[in-house]
Amino acid sequence: MKRFLLMVLALVICVTAAEARRKKDVAGAIKDGVYQDNRFGFKMTVRGNWQPRVKKDEENHRLILTQKNAEAPPHFQSAPDYTYIPRLVIWADTSSLSPAAMLDSLQSPSFKSKQKKDIMSEFEFLQQSEIIPKDRKLPMIAGKSGLVWEGETKYRKEVQASQASSAGVLVYGGYSGYIVGVRSDKGVLVMMQLMCERDFHERIYAEAVEMINTLEWVEAPPDGE
Numbered sequence: 742m743k744r745f746l747l748m749v750l751a752l753v754i755c756v757t758a759a760e761a762r763r764k765k766d767v768a769g770a771i772k773d774g775v776y777q778d779n780r781f782g783f784k785m786t787v788r789g790n791w792q793p794r795v796k797k798d799e800e801n802h803r804l805i806l807t808q809k810n811a812e813a814p815p816h817f818q819s820a821p822d823y824t825y826i827p828r829l830v831i832w833a834d835t836s837s838l839s840p841a842a843m844l845d846s847l848q849s850p851s852f853k854s855k856q857k858k859d860i861m862s863e864f865e866f867l868q869q870s871e872i873i874p875k876d877r878k879l880p881m882i883a884g885k886s887g888l889v890w891e892g893e894t895k896y897r898k899e900v901q902a903s904q905a906s907s908a909g910v911l912v913y914g915g916y917s918g919y920i921v922g923v924r925s926d927k928g929v930l931v932m933m934q935l936m937c938e939r940d941f942h943e944r945i946y947a948e949a950v951e952m953i954n955t956l957e958w959v960e961a962p963p964d965g966e
Contacts, residue, residue, distance in 0.1 A: 768796045768803040776804055777959065781833040781929045783883070786955040788948055791829070801856075802863050804831040808948070814940040816912035820900040825916060827937035827945045829952070830863045836930040840888035840922025841879070843932060847920075866918030866936040869894040883956040887923035893939060894918070917942035919949070925958050 769778040771793055777784040779798055787793050791806040806829040813821040834856060836843065846852045847860060847867055861867060876891040894916050899909040919935040933953065937945040 766798055768798050768800065771795065775955075778803055778833065781931070782925065782927065782959055783833070783929070783931060784957050784959050785952055788952055791948070791952070801834045801859055802830060802832050805829070805863070806831075806952075808937075808945065812938075812941055814914055814938050816914055817900065823898060823900050823912075825936065825938055827935070827941075828865075829949050830934045831931065832860050832863070832933070833929060833931045834859075835928045836924070837928065838924075838930065840924060840930065840932065843922060843930060844888060844890055844920055860932060864920070864932075864934040866892065866894070866916065866934055867920070869916065869918070871895070872918070882921070882923040882953065883925075883958055885923050885925065888921065890920040892918045892920075915939035917946070919946060921949075921953055923956070927958075929958075931956070 768780070769776055771777075771787060774789065775784055775786050776793065776795070781803070787806060790809045792809050794805045794807070796802050796804065808827040811824065811826045813824040817823045836856065838846065843856075843860075846854065846857055847864070866872075872892045872894045874890070874892050876889075878889045880887055880889055895913070896915060897911060897913050900912050901909065915938075917937055917939045919933075921933040921935070922931065924930045933949075935946065935949045
């Protein structure tokens with residue numbers, strides 16, 4: 742009997758340890774629609790129509806949100822798979838750079854750094870060619886002076902002419918992109934990228950802003966729990 746109880750206790754300890762490791766393996770947790778980061782001390786609300794994907798804690802890209810109810814622009818009605826699904830990518834790390842300085846470094850062809858390489862791996866809008874800057878603002882975000890930058894780029898694609906035809910047709914459209922940044926008093930820099938089809942940018946940006954405006958600085962849970 743004693744041996745059996747020891748085996749049960751060992752099993753419970755193993756399961757508990759495995760669960761603790763699993764929690765530490767992810768960047769954060771979503772509870773009641775609120776994402777809280779395990780390492781960088783921030784949280785934000787996630788809209789129900791955006792699908793969250795929490796990244797690994799070892800990564801600086803913490804959370805990626807994709808819109809569930811994405812629409813297809815008129816030129817993609819016969820080939821909706823060509824539509825770009827809106828994505829909000831959230832990156833965080835400690836940095837001495839302001840959000841504006843970080844954005845300038847990302848847009849500089851000559852600047853190189855490990856953080857820039859890491860950010861650019863998921864900030865796909867900044868990888869587009871012939872980006873046209875549209876706006877640059879410095880609003881208050883989470884009680885700090887932040888950054889909101891907007892740009893646009895055009896594309897030309899060959900898509901299926903209709904569902905009944907295999908012939909191709911050239912269509913013209915564009916993407917809208919937004920870079921949002923804010924830095925905490927503790928030096929945590931949070932940078933976000935939103936990219937979407939230009940046709941729907943006002944509505945999609947409004948949804949993203951609704952989430953971004955819920956960003957709060959909080960104490961990170963001890964030991965990533």
